[in-house]
Each structure stands twice: as C-alpha cells, then as structure tokens.
Amino acid sequence: MPWPFRRPPPPPPPADPAVEIAPVLVAILCCCFAFKLFVHAAIVGSAWCALGGDATAAVVQATVWLLIVLLAFPSGAFLNSAITLAACAAGKLAQSDAVLYIGAQFAGSAVAVEAIRALAPLDLHGAIGPPPPAEGSYSSAILHEALFAGANCLLALNSSALGTGTPLKVATIVILLIRIGGACMDPSAAFAGALFAGRYTDLVEVYCVGAALGAIAAGTLSR
Numbered sequence: 556m557p558w559p560f561r562r563p564p565p566p567p568p569p570a571d572p573a574v575e576i577a578p579v580l581v582a583i584l585c586c587c588f589a590f591k592l593f594v595h596a597a598i599v600g601s602a603w604c605a606l607g608g609d610a611t612a613a614v615v616q617a618t619v620w621l622l623i624v625l626l627a628f629p630s631g632a633f634l635n636s637a638i639t640l641a642a643c644a645a646g647k648l649a650q651s652d653a654v655l656y657i658g659a660q661f662a663g664s665a666v667a668v669e670a671i672r673a674l675a676p677l678d679l680h681g682a683i684g685p686p687p688p689a690e691g692s693y694s695s696a697i698l699h700e701a702l703f704a705g706a707n708c709l710l711a712l713n714s715s716a717l718g719t720g721t722p723l724k725v726a727t728i729v730i731l732l733i734r735i736g737g738a739c740m741d742p743s744a745a746f747a748g749a750l751f752a753g754r755y756t757d758l759v760e761v762y763c764v765g766a767a768l769g770a771i772a773a774g775t776l777s778r
Contacts, residue, residue: 576652576655579632579656580655580656580659581659582630582632583632583633583634583656583659583660583663584659584660584662584663584666585663586626586627586630586632586634586663587632587634587659587660587662587663587664587667587743588663588664588666588667588670589622589626589667590622590626590627590634590663590667591663591664591667591668591743591744591747592667592670592671593618593622594615594618594619594622594744595667595668595671595683595747595751596671597614597615597618598611598615598682598683599671599675599679599682599683600614601614601615601682602679602681602682603676603679616730616733616734619726619729619730619733620726620727620729620730621726623722623725623726623729624722624723624726627722628721628722628725633656633660634660635660635707635711635740635741635743635744636657636660636661636741636742636743636766637704637707637708637740637741637742637766637767637769637770638707638708638711638712638741638770639653639656639657639660640653640657640708640766640767640770640771640774641705641708641709641711641712641770641771641773641774641777642711642712642774643774644770644771644773644774644775644778645712645773645774645775645777645778646774646778647712657743660743661743661746663743664743664744664746664747664750665746665747665750667747668683668747668748668750668751669750671683671751672751680751683748683751683752684748684749684751684752684754685745685748685749685752685754685755685756685757685758685762686737686739686744686745686748686762688700688757688761688762689736689737689738693760693761696757696760696761696765697760697761697764697765697768698765699736699738699765700738700739700740700761700762700765700766700769701765701766701768701769701772702736702738702769703732703736703738703740703769704738704739704740704741704765704766704769704770704773705768705769705770705772705773706732706769706773707729707732707740707769708769708770708773708774709773709776709777710725710728710729710732711725712773712774712777713777739762739766740766741766742758742762742763742766742767745758745761745762745763746758746762
C-alpha cells in the first residue's frame with residue numbers, strides 16, 4: 556500500500572517491572588553500603604585515635620553531614636528506611652517498591668558492617684553497637700524515636716520547600732536533630748549496629764516500631 560495507508564507498527568511489549576526496578580535496588584544497596592561503611596569507619600577511626608565521646612560524636616556527625624550532601628542527594632537513592640516508609644504513606648511510593656527498597660537498605664547496611672568487622676582491628680570492635688534508647692520507659696523511648704524520626708521524614712518529604720542549597724540545609728537540620736534528640740531516626744542504621752554487636756535489644760520495639768510510627772504520621776501529614 557502507499558504510505559498514507561501503511562499499517563502502523565505494533566506497540567512495543569510492556570516493560571518488565573522487575574527489570575525496571577533492579578537498577579534502583581542496586582543503587583540503593585550500594586549507596587547504603589557506602590553510607591554505613593563510612594559512618595562506622597568514622598566510629599572505628601575515632602576509637603583508634605582514642606577520641607573522647609564529644610569528639611567522636613563530632614567526627615561521626617560531620618561524616619553524616621558530608622554523606623548527605625555528597626552521596627544521598629547526588630544519587631537520589633532512598634537511604635533511610637523510615638523515610639522510605641513515609642514516602643509510601645504519603646502516596647509517593649508503591650507499597651511493593653517500599654518493601655524492596657527497605658530490603659535493599661538493610662542488605663547494604665549488613666554488608667557494610669560485615670566489611671568493617673573484617674577490616675577493623677579486633678580490639679576496636681567494641682566501639683560499634685546499637686544506639687542506646689532514650690532514658691525512661693519503653694513507651695517514652697518509642698515516643699522519643701517516633702517524634703524525631705517523624706520530624707526527619709517531614710524534612711525529607713518537604714525538602715523542596717527549602718529552596719536553593721537544599722542539600723546543605725537538609726544536612727544541617729538532620730545534624731541538629733541528632734544533636735538535640737540523640738535519636739537514630741533510621742531502622743536500618745540501628746540494625747547495622749545491632750548486627751555488628753550481636754545485641755538486638757530495643758531494635759524492634761524502639762527503633763523499628765517507634766520510627767515506623769513517626770514515618771507513617773509524617774507521610775500521612777504530607778499527603
């Protein structure tokens with residue numbers, strides 16, 4: 556037939572969702588691995604230098620600040636399990652994707668601390684452990700984690716409102732939240748320390764349940 560009557564080409568086959576999400580999961584796993592590796596290396600390095608508690612906290616917080624600016628924002632990867640759950644609650648991420656993202660975050664965190672275990676001198680292993688919960692009852696510790704995790708999630712979900720210099724502003728606010736509250740605000744980070752030390756007390760009750768409650772509340776408010 557002449558050109559005007561030529562049969563249109565068949566539509567392309569639908570993309571395989573598993574193929575589309577695979578590179579995203581690899582990026583999340585690798586970026587979480589790098590984030591946790593550098594943070595725990597900062598802890599071990601501070602212990603090797605025999606820095607005091609305040610100096611160690613400053614080194615670790617500076618490392619977190621740099622990683623947010625230089626890794627989290629440029630990569631665009633979801634690196635925080637609570638923020639992932641908040642994005643799901645806000646309707647910005649499918650539930651099935653959120654489950655896979657969180658799995659990749661925990662896997663990357665596990666590989667990172669096992670790498671630290673293999674590389675760090677044995678006498679420095681005691682420097683790494685799960686974060687201590689807030690003082691008081693379990694309910695107050697859960698509420699404390701929920702409040703600060705929720706604030707961190709609200710910041711992440713609404714970071715575009717900060718205007719220019721967003722990575723610098725977000726990183727600075729995150730460090731302020733850490734310094735003010737001392738909360739973990741990320742279940743995968745709490746899991747990394749618990750896995751390294753083999754101490755899982757408070758992991759589920761405080762750092763998973765508390766952070767999840769704060770994340771869901773933040774996501775619901777951001778809808």
